[in-house]
Amino acid sequence: xxxxxxxxxxxxxxxxxxxxxxxxxxxxxxxxxxxxxxxxxxxxxxxxxxxxxxxxxxxxxxxxxxxxxxxxxxxxxxxxxxxxxxxxxxxxxxxxxxxxxxxxxxxxxxxxxxxxxxxxxxxxxxxxxxxxxxxxxxxxxxxxxxxxxxxxxxxxxxxxxxxxxxxxxxxxxxxxxxxxxxxxxxxxxxxxxxxxxxxxxxxxxxxxxxxxxxxxxxxxxxxxxxxxxxxxxxxxxxxxxxxxxxxxxxxxxxxxxxxxxxxxxxxxxxxxxxxxxx
Amino acid sequence: xxxxxxxxxxxxxxxxxxxxxxxxxxxxxxxxxxxxxxxxxxxxxxxxxxxxxxxxxxxxxxxxxxxxxxxxxxxxxxxxxxxxxxxxxxxxxxxxxxxxxxxxxxxxxxxxxxxxxxxxxxxxxxxxxxxxxxxxxxxxxxxxxxxxxxxxxxxxxxxxxxxxxxxxxxxxxxxxxxxxxxxxxxxxxxxxxxxxxxxxxxxxxxxxxxxxxxxxxxxxxxxxxxxxxxxxxxxxxxxxxxxxxxxxxxxxxxxxxxxxxxxxxxxxxxxxxxxxxx
Numbered sequence: 375x376x377x378x379x380x381x382x383x384x385x386x387x388x389x390x391x392x393x394x395x396x397x398x399x400x401x402x403x404x405x406x407x408x409x410x411x412x413x414x415x416x417x418x419x420x421x422x423x424x425x426x427x428x429x430x431x432x433x434x435x436x437x438x439x440x441x442x443x444x445x446x447x448x449x450x451x452x453x454x455x456x457x458x459x460x461x462x463x464x465x466x467x468x469x470x471x472x473x474x475x476x477x478x479x480x481x482x483x484x485x486x487x488x489x490x491x492x493x494x495x496x497x498x499x500x501x502x503x504x505x506x507x508x509x510x511x512x513x514x515x516x517x518x519x520x521x522x523x524x525x526x527x528x529x530x531x532x533x534x535x536x537x538x539x540x541x542x543x544x545x546x547x548x549x550x551x552x553x554x555x556x557x558x559x560x561x562x563x564x565x566x567x568x569x570x571x572x573x574x575x576x577x578x579x580x581x582x583x584x585x586x587x588x589x590x591x592x593x594x595x596x597x598x599x600x601x602x603x604x605x606x607x608x609x610x611x612x613x614x615x616x617x618x619x620x621x622x623x624x625x626x627x628x629x630x631x632x633x634x635x636x637x638x639x640x641x642x643x644x645x646x647x648x649x650x651x652x
Numbered sequence: 653x654x655x656x657x658x659x660x661x662x663x664x665x666x667x668x669x670x671x672x673x674x675x676x677x678x679x680x681x682x683x684x685x686x687x688x689x690x691x692x693x694x695x696x697x698x699x700x701x702x703x704x705x706x707x708x709x710x711x712x713x714x715x716x717x718x719x720x721x722x723x724x725x726x727x728x729x730x731x732x733x734x735x736x737x738x739x740x741x742x743x744x745x746x747x748x749x750x751x752x753x754x755x756x757x758x759x760x761x762x763x764x765x766x767x768x769x770x771x772x773x774x775x776x777x778x779x780x781x782x783x784x785x786x787x788x789x790x791x792x793x794x795x796x797x798x799x800x801x802x803x804x805x806x807x808x809x810x811x812x813x814x815x816x817x818x819x820x821x822x823x824x825x826x827x828x829x830x831x832x833x834x835x836x837x838x839x840x841x842x843x844x845x846x847x848x849x850x851x852x853x854x855x856x857x858x859x860x861x862x863x864x865x866x867x868x869x870x871x872x873x874x875x876x877x878x879x880x881x882x883x884x885x886x887x888x889x890x891x892x893x894x895x896x897x898x899x900x901x902x903x904x905x906x907x908x909x910x911x912x913x914x915x916x917x918x919x920x921x922x923x924x925x926x927x928x929x930x
Contacts, residue, residue: 383658384702387665424662476818480841484809486802513790513810514818520795524764531762532791540754540792540857563758579818
């Protein structure tokens with residue numbers, strides 16, 4: 375159906391936001407709106423400018439017959455800093471202290487807008503990396519994994535603590551929890567991960583990094599490749615970690631039951647990618 | 653900063669899509685773009701028309717000083733039918749058959765675009781209902797719960813099989829799994845659910861409905877209200893279910909190891925809300 379520019383802009387914005395990292399040909403939009411490719415090109419210039427000015431992301435153009443346009447969600451540094459400062463302030467509440475040096479984050483992990491923004495931050499850091507699939511361990515990392523996967527447009531595989539009848543045949547490995555030193559299992563459906571795929575591992579919380587380390591071993595078991603690791607909160611307390619080269623959004627200071635909670639920004643900005651694309 | 657109409661349309665579309673069900677005042681947009689309210693009103697007419705034509709959702713206007721505009725994500729019936737037909741065709745693959753009458757759906761549940769669309773369908777069915785929070789049981793229902801919650805702009809609480817140190821104090825109940833008849837526990841953090849809140853329960857798969865029934869009991873335990881139940885797939889096999897008044901997107905026919913899988917559309921369209929808003 376033929377649409378006016380204003381309506382095209384609204385629909386194209388929606389379409390691009392729903393299909394991040396997907397190469398969309400000019401012909402696709404041209405047919406969708408019964409409009410000339412030259413008009414579509416002009417629309418895309420407007421959208422590109424708005425996305426960049428408002429910190430939504432980049433539109434990159436791939437020239438040639440098989441080319442098109444690709445939307446890459448990307449936060450601005452200033453917006454990321456502001457978001458992480460607000461989040462760390464929310465976490466700095468002594469009522470969140472739990473026995474064992476844990477922090478109550480269930481409410482934060484339950485808020486979709488916050489989770490989606492965290493996903494956008496993680497996806498921004500990996501925007502130029504090859505990521506084919508995102509892996510997480512049940513349960514709390516799952517929303518973060520999906521939020522990131524939505525922005526990178528890749529599937530999610532969930533590692534479980536025990537095998538389930540609903541997953542068919544599985545591969546299981548044992549690992550040692552870094553902080554409790556207990557032997558535990560992790561299980562992934564045999565059909566879950568293709569050999570050679572590049573896996574980004576995501577979790578909500580890392581103390582010693584035992585779970586993360588276990589997942590990197592599981593990736594080897596499937597002859598897949600590690601693309602990176604990202605956590606929402608790491609603790610200062612246990613150092614060095616069992617994995618290195620991970621990204622952390624926030625870092626939790628050492629706590630005793632009496633003292634205040636200190637939460638600072640993690641190593642996120644070392645991984646921040648915005649400049650690479652400018 | 654002052655923006656032209658075309659740039660405003662792109663940014664307003666993005667903003668509204670990110671903040672569904674939120675009442676946004678005209679002043680907010682007017683200040684954001686340093687533009688007159690009359691221009692913003694005209695922008696909103698264009699966006700409203702595009703959203704409706706393209707099946708993105710509705711923009712409803714609340715008049716008066718404390719009024720504004722609210723974006724309600726809403727699928728079109730035809731698009732919902734097409735999506736559910738495609739999904740049921742994908743599920744009708746004998747390689748998905750697992751022992752015990754289960755179906756391998758892990759790959760489908762791992763795809764964020766599919767999950768987000770399922771969330772949009774469920775959210776559409778509850779668009780006129782009061783929903784304050786979404787509840788699901790770990791693990792597979794979690795992505796569906798978040799996808800729906802993102803569209804309804806409400807938080808998610810995750811019921812777990814056993815209590816975790818990271819959740820603080822918890823409330824636990826026992827329930828009987830409807831199909832296996834085993835006694836199991838479900839646990840929710842004490843801070844997880846406010847009394848009186850309206851809870852929409854979401855799960856991926858329902859046989860007898862024991863898990864779903866357990867969750868409705870847990871809701872009573874917190875003096876909260878049941879707003880509704882929704883599942884991606886219910887089975888024909890076990891009938892009647894332990895809960896009634898639930899919404900199902902798909903219905904799995906009786907299976908034996910030899911026969912084909914039959915998947916049909918569930919009772920979704922009985923709950924479909926589009927007409928209520930027209």
